[in-house]
Amino acid sequence: MKSPWPKGKKLVHLDLKGAPPRVEYLHKLIELFSQLGVDGLLVEYEDMFPYEGGLKLLQATAQPAYSREEVLSMQEFAKSKGMEVIPLVQTFGHMEFVLKHRPMWSLREMAHCVGTLNPHKEEGFKLVMEMLRQVVELHPGLHTLHIGADEVYMLGEGEESKLWLASPGHTVEQLFLSHVTKVAQAIKEAWPDMTIIMWDDMMRGMSKDTLKASGLVGLVQPMLWDYTPNLDVDRTVSLLEKYCNAGMSELWAASSFKGSTSVYTCVPSTQRHVDNHVQWLKVAASLSAAVNLQGIAITGWQRYDHLSVLCELMHVALPSLAACLQTLDHGQFSAEAQSRVTERLGIPSVEVEAIGRTSADDSLFPGRKLAELTVELNSLLNSEDIRFFENNMYLATLQEKAEAVREEMVRLYPDSTSQEWMEENVSPVVAPLQRITEDISTCLNQMVP
Numbered sequence: 001m002k003s004p005w006p007k008g009k010k011l012v013h014l015d016l017k018g019a020p021p022r023v024e025y026l027h028k029l030i031e032l033f034s035q036l037g038v039d040g041l042l043v044e045y046e047d048m049f050p051y052e053g054g055l056k057l058l059q060a061t062a063q064p065a066y067s068r069e070e071v072l073s074m075q076e077f078a079k080s081k082g083m084e085v086i087p088l089v090q091t092f093g094h095m096e097f098v099l100k101h102r103p104m105w106s107l108r109e110m111a112h113c114v115g116t117l118n119p120h121k122e123e124g125f126k127l128v129m130e131m132l133r134q135v136v137e138l139h140p141g142l143h144t145l146h147i148g149a150d151e152v153y154m155l156g157e158g159e160e161s162k163l164w165l166a167s168p169g170h171t172v173e174q175l176f177l178s179h180v181t182k183v184a185q186a187i188k189e190a191w192p193d194m195t196i197i198m199w200d201d202m203m204r205g206m207s208k209d210t211l212k213a214s215g216l217v218g219l220v221q222p223m224l225w226d227y228t229p230n231l232d233v234d235r236t237v238s239l240l241e242k243y244c245n246a247g248m249s250e251l252w253a254a255s256s257f258k259g260s261t262s263v264y265t266c267v268p269s270t271q272r273h274v275d276n277h278v279q280w281l282k283v284a285a286s287l288s289a290a291v292n293l294q295g296i297a298i299t300g301w302q303r304y305d306h307l308s309v310l311c312e313l314m315h316v317a318l319p320s321l322a323a324c325l326q327t328l329d330h331g332q333f334s335a336e337a338q339s340r341v342t343e344r345l346g347i348p349s350v351e352v353e354a355i356g357r358t359s360a361d362d363s364l365f366p367g368r369k370l371a372e373l374t375v376e377l378n379s380l381l382n383s384e385d386i387r388f389f390e391n392n393m394y395l396a397t398l399q400e401k402a403e404a405v406r407e408e409m410v411r412l413y414p415d416s417t418s419q420e421w422m423e424e425n426v427s428p429v430v431a432p433l434q435r436i437t438e439d440i441s442t443c444l445n446q447m448v449p
Helices: 023-035 053-058 068-080 102-107 122-137 159-165 172-190 208-212 233-245 270-286 314-330 335-345 368-381 384-388 392-412 415-425 427-447
Strands: 009-015 040-044 084-087 108-110 113-117 144-146 195-199 220-225 250-258 292-300
Touching: 009 314, 023 068, 053 122, 068 084, 102 108, 102 122, 122 144, 122 172, 159 172, 172 195, 172 208, 208 233, 220 233, 220 292, 233 250, 233 270, 250 270, 250 314, 270 292, 270 314, 292 314, 314 335, 314 368, 368 392, 368 415, 392 415, 392 427, 415 427
Parallel strands: 009 040, 009 292, 040 084, 084 144, 144 195, 195 220, 220 250, 250 292
Antiparallel strands: 108 113
C-alpha cells in the first residue's frame, strides 16, 4: 500500500489572467472542487480584480473584471463549501499586467522587460503595497496571502541595480531578498497575523547561510514548484531540506493539473499530470520529520505569462484535476483511484480525449459538452485529412464544429476568450484552407468557359 499525501491542505490554483470563467460557471467549478476534496483556492486574479482609484487602469479591457460583489460572493460560496480562498498577488516578477501600462513604464527594471519591477524605486514598492491593500480589504477575514516572486527575469541589469551591485558585498541574490523581505515585513506590519507564501525558484541557488541571513526566516513559507512528470525526487527533497535547515521549516509543494505542457497545448494528458503527482508523493515520503509540509497547490496555468497565448481551458482539464487529487488520496493512480474519477465525473476514461459523446447532462462534470466538442475539434484540426485536402467537405465540417464550440464556449467564458481561442487554434488551419478552396474555384472558373 502506497502512502497518500501526508498532511496539509490541497489547494487548487485558479489562474484568471486568461479565460476567466463566467460567475455561474465559476460557482459550478467550486462546487465540483469541494466534492473532489479540495481544501482551498489559490486565486491569481491579475487584471480580473476590481482595482479602484489610481489602480483602476489595471483592470482588464478585453472583458470586464469581476465586480466587488462577484469577488465577495465567490469567497462566500467557497467558504460555504469548506474551502478557504488565498489570493496570489505578484509583487516582483511577472508584473506584466501592471508594467505594460504607460504610466507604469518607469517602474520596470529594464525598459524592454515588461514583467520585472525595479526594486529601487519607492514608488514601485508603494504600488505593490496598494495592490495588496485593496486585495486584502476585499477578502474579509483573510489570513493567508501568496506574494508570487517567481521568475524575476533580468534582475540586476537595470542602471540603478548596476550601481547598487557595484558596492562591495552586494549581489543579485541580496537584491532579490531585500525587496521580498521589505514587502513581507510591510505585510506583517499592516496585518500581523497574515501567513505569507512565496514561490521558491529565485532561492534555489542560494546557500543555507544566505537564506538564514536574509531576514525572510519566520516571515514567509516557500512554495516549491515543479510540474514535470519526471520530477527529480532527490533534488527536490534536498532543496526542501535546505530551506528547512535555513530556518524555513513551514513549506509548500506545487504540482500541476494543466497549463504546464507547452504554451499552446489545447487538450491535456491526464497521465502526464498524474505522473507529476506520483513523483511529489515520493518527495513527501522522503522528507525528514523537521520539514513541516503545509500542503500542496495543484496549479492550473491559463497562460505562461500575461502576454502569452491561452493553454488548456479549465473544462478540458477537470478529468486531469480529479485524477491528480485521487492520486494524492490513494498514494498512487491505482485501479480504484481511476474508477473513483470515472464514476465521479460520469465518464468512460480519465483521458479527456477518450470521453466520447453523451446525451447526459453536465451535472457531474460542469463543462462536459464543451469538453467533448473541444476534443472533437482538436482532433479535426490535427487530422491527417488536412494533408490530403481535396474538397471543401472537410473545411465545411471543420467550420461547423468550430461554430458549435464557439456557441458553447461563450456560455462558460467571456466572448473575448472564445474569440482568442478561435484565433489561436482554429484560424491558422481554416484560413489557409479557405484560401486554397478560393484559389481552386478561381482556377476552375478560368479553365471552364
